[in-house]
Amino acid sequence: MLAYAYRVTKYDPADRNDRGHYTGSEDTAGDHGEVEAAYLRAVAAFAEDTGIDHLVVREPQVPSLAHFGVEPPVDGFGLEGLFPSGQAGFHDGAEVQLDIALELVRVMLRDSGAWCRLEAEDTFAVHVGWDQYLYISSSRPCQEALARTRELGLFPERLDASPYVFETEEEEQVIQRPGDDDFWAELHGAVAVGRAGILEETHVEGASRWHHLTSDTIEPVRVGLAPRARLAVWPPLSTDVDAVLRTLPADGLVEGVWQDDDGTIRSAIADEHEFPELVARMSRAHAAALLSVYAGERVPLCTAVMPDNDGVLRARWRTAPTPSDRDWALRRPTA
Template sequence: MQLPHIHRITKYDPLHRDHLGRYTGPEDTDSDHGPVEAAYLSAVAAFAEESRAGMLSVREPEHAGHPVPPGFHDGAQVALPAALELIRGMLRGSGGWCRLEAADTFFVHVGWDQYVYVGSHARCPEAIARTRALGLFPEPLAASPYAFDPAALPPGPQRPADDIFWDRLAWLLNFGGDLTLEESPVANACRRHRLTRAGLDTVRAALAPRAQLTVLRAGEPLLTAVLPDGDGVLRARWRPEPAPDDARWAVLITIHPDEVRTGVVTRIAPFGAFVDLGGLEGLIRIPEISWQHISHPGDVLETGQEVTVKVIDVDPGRELVSLSLKQLDAEGPRGRGADATVQRMAHALGTRHDGSTG
């Protein structure tokens, strides 16, 4: 989140910098756990109060090798005094790290070496004067280097841990296999849950808000997701590194019943033909191949053949897309539709429509 009025607050006098902008003065890069630290907190409080930001949201929290406060998760709402204690911990390097934001109003980001960045919708002249009076230096900037950058995330859509996600897990567990759910309520920290069909709802109910989830099979990532809020809206901004199942899901959410799609036949089985729809296979069952009776899908189709199909059903839990060739023959088993089907069959069999060999 960027706002129009952004300042970097430091204890480093700008006059004590070399031609490259590096600080050369006497201040060290650690918190003094005393009056200078208190000055930072007073300055941040002044900017927050002039911005009218009484409550702040924790965003993208990270574990920093020390115990983090209870309830420290993405989206947690904290009053200004509690936010200042989080900032104190970040200045000391003795707690988790996070962005603190009030939407469209105010933010505070704590960087390395006692650099603090505040942004506001207001100019905050009183807070600027207060910061200077505290012996700190407020420097105007165009942007905070710690602003959330969506471009830094892995490409692709963000998968929500919604009912479809849990239906998918239930379906996978029905077929056995060793599945583990890795829950990351904050970055750089996780806990693991052994998944069973009977215990799936219990695990789901105990997860931290907005946690990042990775499902492992035999220790390898299978699918990932992020927990939405209680109203079903996905507001967490982070995105796990996509796993193999996520790529298929990204295609699946673009497919809808009654659509017409073009794909390539990838496999032929006695019960039907599989068609690659751009990263996800759909299935044309043998009754949906032709209005004419055929004994085997290979009588009409061959691997590598491009086909135009109609989507007749989508089952997200099983990642199954049911397709039809014959439903594109609008006149059914009579007329031009039947003739077109026969022509396709004849072409696949290497014969002419009149029945003679090519």
Template structure:
């Protein structure tokens, strides 16, 4: 028999707050181990449901008393579900029924339980009833149950009296550096998205835009509830969610139930969910041996869907974990990041006014330029490409070109980032304002009912001004055409509205020194 079963062993991350006193407590005499550390004695790997099991619980109680701990916090709870953990047959309710009368959702991350209830949870784990969790008091005490009746107790105190008591109970405590079941995140570098104000605003937007209609609430590993969302019930659903729950937002199910069930794989585990005409949502995990039964079970359903249990085949729109009421995210588990979640993490690093570099990826037919700024696609509208008038973005940028631009805004709801290329360039308009009073000759670029526009600079993207009809010579009105050269005077520059006023009649007065042509 191995020292521990095959539950994933997670080491604490570097620099984590490991308790100074950690003990492995077992019923296995260290003298009955081979040269590889494997137990070769006669003790069974499952619980005796009797005096040895009771000894384990008394030992935990002794350590808790020595540490002056009266309550424990449930962390990272798991429910066996379709993959039962241990050697004994599964138990209805996973051994939780009497501990959480309101239902299994009471068995959630962050739930506080008295020592007596914590001991009953340990009993359920020793009996492999299908429920598992870490029991901890932050900075003071931990109880971790491994497989094969291996128990790991951590304390901020040496607990000499508890060690003596444990040995008198016939158990064997051994000092360790750390529990093999200390928590460590799957990806220490990943920043978990919280279900904060930005998340709920995005959810409201997604539902209103008919991009999302279902919320999956996972309150323990392998245990979840589904909620249909409407614009009117999101806040009501939010109010009833389990603390620290993992959330996943999904698109609508198929109204064609037959089409939904046709996506069942040939083999493997999947989650099948359906909604009846009364709005009740049912979710079951089945394999190929149960496909026929579940197909007949959903006859008459309004909508149905099949969700893969494979991480790389599950595609929610976005995910999050519920923080506490003070906004702090204390749940340690992580959701599998979606593209939207990765965009969220990147957007959290941006600020309005920040200067970024990127590569032009696309110039859309409607004029918007798309720019890759580190894996996220930002956009530049035509007016933000240049201070000068342009006909098309290709007059300024080209696909593949690297550019530097300023962030105008960070829209966390629609996950959009508008950029400005002109914001990092010198504004030429103050120089134009200094030319008030100058007489220039330029080409007519446009004729409108209230006047004509004249380019006052000799360049394709030169600034243009308006010669109002009242400022045109009588001989010019109705005769001038696009492309004609017109001599005009710059009579005003409105910097706020970015407009230039010109006059042909005033240009015919004697020029003052300093007047010049364009």
């Protein structure tokens, strides 16, 4: 945890009640103007004071089932033009220059699209919360940046830590399985005997890509995965699409996954009001499946997280362990 953490906002601490709640007249929405620019200049000042000129994207997210931002969502989650490779460049571990990091902060202040932690390991971090709350942490006290932030009309307040510091869940004492050579070798075997057939790739929180697995496609799929993606392996889709659709529940949320005639795997999450459209889309499919979206009911065959190119698993997010994952952990050699 970094030694110096500050909450930087446009809200005057004098207008907070004894519980710390703001009671003043400032709007919680961003102005897309001078105040927003002041926030960005404050981040730049802290980065300069710390000696930082680039940051790393951690735990990227995009809206999925619902949008709760103050402002309406925007096309492309606000990421258009920020990465040379398009949205594919927005992944865990992506290193960005400070100017791009500031544009990501702008996107998050407008709370209409993408979100992530921006960090330099053991040195600096920028986290954006709801309602124009900005949290900046540094290994240095950043006295010059504090003075500059006040000059900009913002209010930096010292905290013990940012509330958005990443915390590893300890509920499951299962070592995270990496998507290494052993994982892919086992996947080849599962596909060969017809046990596995599709791969769910979660490249950012809130969005997934689906891949059809055959002995011929496994390696191309592996090569094309996003860095540090979370993986979930599922059984093959059923070609009896009518039978699949007959299992559609009366209400609630469900995810439909289907394969078009061209081999593309698509998915959509729907509730009972959207079931007719989902059925219409899936009824024309070559093969399909219905998956629960509820924790505890959504259990793939196995899961993994992709390591970096040097084989080290640096992603901090985890998959929910399946029975197969627990078996793997028990078989794993101990040092």
